[in-house]
Amino acid sequence: MNSQSITPHWEHFEHEADIGIRGIAPTLEQAFEQAAVAMTAVVTHLDSVSASKVVCIYCEAPDTELLFVSWINELVYEMSAHGLLFNRYEVVIDNGTLSATAFGEAVDRQKHQPAVEIKGATFTELRVYQQADDLWVAQCVVDV
Amino acid sequence: MDTRQFIQRDETCWEIQPQGAMRVPAIIYADAQLLEDMDQKVYEQITNVATLPGIVEAAYAMPDAHWGYGFPIGGVAAFDIDQGGVVSAGGVGFDISCGVRTLHTGLTVDQLQPHKQALADALYRTVPAGLGSRGRIHLNHETMHGMLTGGAKWALEQGYGEAQDLERIEEHGCMAGAESHYVSPKARERQKDEMGTLGSGNHYLEVQRVAEIFDRNVAKTFGLRVDDVVISIHCGSRGLGHQIGTEFLKDMAMSAAQYQIALPDRELACAPLNSPLGKQYLGAMRAAINCALANRQIITHLTRQAVATIFPGIHLGLLYDVSHNTCKVEQHTIDGRKKSLYVHRKGATRAFGPGHPDLPSVFKEVGQPVLIGGSMGTSSYVLCGTKDSEQRSFSSACHGAGRAMSRSQATKHWQGRTVVEELAARGIIIRSPSMRGVAEEAPLAYKDVSAVVDVADRAGLARKVAKLEPVICVKG
Numbered sequence: 001m002n003s004q005s006i007t008p009h010w011e012h013f014e015h016e017a018d019i020g021i022r023g024i025a026p027t028l029e030q031a032f033e034q035a036a037v038a039m040t041a042v043v044t045h046l047d048s049v050s051a052s053k054v055v056c057i058y059c060e061a062p063d064t065e066l067l068f069v070s071w072i073n074e075l076v077y078e079m080s081a082h083g084l085l086f087n088r089y090e091v092v093i094d095n096g097t098l099s100a101t102a103f104g105e106a107v108d109r110q111k112h113q114p115a116v117e118i119k120g121a122t123f124t125e126l127r128v129y130q131q132a133d134d135l136w137v138a139q140c141v142v143d144v
Numbered sequence: 145m146d147t148r149q150f151i152q153r154d155e156t157c158w159e160i161q162p163q164g165a166m167r168v169p170a171i172i173y174a175d176a177q178l179l180e181d182m183d184q185k186v187y188e189q190i191t192n193v194a195t196l197p198g199i200v201e202a203a204y205a206m207p208d209a210h211w212g213y214g215f216p217i218g219g220v221a222a223f224d225i226d227q228g229g230v231v232s233a234g235g236v237g238f239d240i241s242c243g244v245r246t247l248h249t250g251l252t253v254d255q256l257q258p259h260k261q262a263l264a265d266a267l268y269r270t271v272p273a274g275l276g277s278r279g280r281i282h283l284n285h286e287t288m289h290g291m292l293t294g295g296a297k298w299a300l301e302q303g304y305g306e307a308q309d310l311e312r313i314e315e316h317g318c319m320a321g322a323e324s325h326y327v328s329p330k331a332r333e334r335q336k337d338e339m340g341t342l343g344s345g346n347h348y349l350e351v352q353r354v355a356e357i358f359d360r361n362v363a364k365t366f367g368l369r370v371d372d373v374v375i376s377i378h379c380g381s382r383g384l385g386h387q388i389g390t391e392f393l394k395d396m397a398m399s400a401a402q403y404q405i406a407l408p409d410r411e412l413a414c415a416p417l418n419s420p421l422g423k424q425y426l427g428a429m430r431a432a433i434n435c436a437l438a439n440r441q442i443i444t445h446l447t448r449q450a451v452a453t454i455f456p457g458i459h460l461g462l463l464y465d466v467s468h469n470t471c472k473v474e475q476h477t478i479d480g481r482k483k484s485l486y487v488h489r490k491g492a493t494r495a496f497g498p499g500h501p502d503l504p505s506v507f508k509e510v511g512q513p514v515l516i517g518g519s520m521g522t523s524s525y526v527l528c529g530t531k532d533s534e535q536r537s538f539s540s541a542c543h544g545a546g547r548a549m550s551r552s553q554a555t556k557h558w559q560g561r562t563v564v565e566e567l568a569a570r571g572i573i574i575r576s577p578s579m580r581g582v583a584e585e586a587p588l589a590y591k592d593v594s595a596v597v598d599v600a601d602r603a604g605l606a607r608k609v610a611k612l613e614p615v616i617c618v619k620g
Contacts, residue, residue, distance in 0.1 A: 081333045
């Protein structure tokens, strides 16, 4: 199957104390977007989050893996400082800089029943790479 | 892991001799069973720690060690600034100065029994817990600075607590050397409405009963008797500490090459103690320690308010307050000489023994209380520091049980509602905003803390004093 025809998706992977997030997609940008969806799924059921607020994110780093950690940490900051949850993202990466739009809403404890708060993205199991089938993978463990 | 990878020094001491880039040995304190059950990652991580510049004596792992970030959780390492020693953001962790504080209530279980539900409701109403909860305190620029430099002492000055609380907190409630100007605007923004909040994950406020006394004399000094009711608070430096950890981890990873530090794992990111980045981290990390101390002090105040609504006129005095994610400058004896060392404890509790000059007079004869938190629905322990632990582990002991099962495995095994009902049948009341959070923290998702504590005792890291069992647990 042509990798371009594979739908971008996400998954969690096991870590002894915490949890891993992974995005898999035809493009690097989509892999970053999907990993961020996986992060929201650590906190709450995705279906419970609507997209009534928009936040712009910008970050940069000397390599793609550090850029990925920076991206997730920018989202963790927005979630923590401004009490938000996101369910959709649009990412553009250009020459080591990332600019993105995150769509979400304010946390509602009744509606979202948040399970845990994410402290930060870690370098553990941090990998950003293109598989032999050309699909991009972006992953790391998040500390909860 | 395979115990044949180690030289067994005694029943609980397992050594890995220096090989490759290791500068010192790595030592794990465990019995054969705990060691076999440990993830091989602990071996990798503790031997990686042993390669860091300026490390002295050995890299240590406590009996509860498990796969962490760069350092294993349960890792202890001390660095000498005169030998090019480093400070590592990963060696402290994201939740800087996360710790446990235990309060006496003066109540017995029988006195509590008729009011259990009411007390659970009052505590849950009064102490903000879980994601999306906000504190009632709003910090501006000036009060933020006061909090970051003053810690629990600042909280006391704001009216949260009693003067006698301070001597029963490590550093007497205020970490010296905090430099608030190294705390970023983002870290401040994350904290400005979070003072006095528990957080989530494995953090909790628990009403406990003293179930068993192991050392009658020390228990008397600590003011613990069987069937006494105590309250323990487990939380840390909240969003501020997480943000400082995040930012310095990235900065240290990016500057390692500049400092000619070869990192076996990027998560071990560190900077020389005498470098500008190392000094900035120390200043910010100490400010985060103050944030954690202030946070637990404010939660103590809220707890006192809640308990007073059910038991008017009651006094809740501190047993002690310990932190288990820190880097602190301490005097230790190396080759017969006193040295100032930067001791990292990542998921390890300081355990100063009898006679240590930093202890308040009340604990001088018996050593400091070492508070070991269990998980929701399982036992916790009070231990005391020993003379031996100075030689064995730079006066450090374990901090808790560690997970036996990942969060996603736990949610597949249990439903939050069922966990709450099963614990209720055992007389344990749970209050939590998230049933999924409860499932992820199910008691059987954690290792048996009793086995960990027994080994800490046998290894001489700290001595068992009392066992605590949960009665009410407020989960974040």
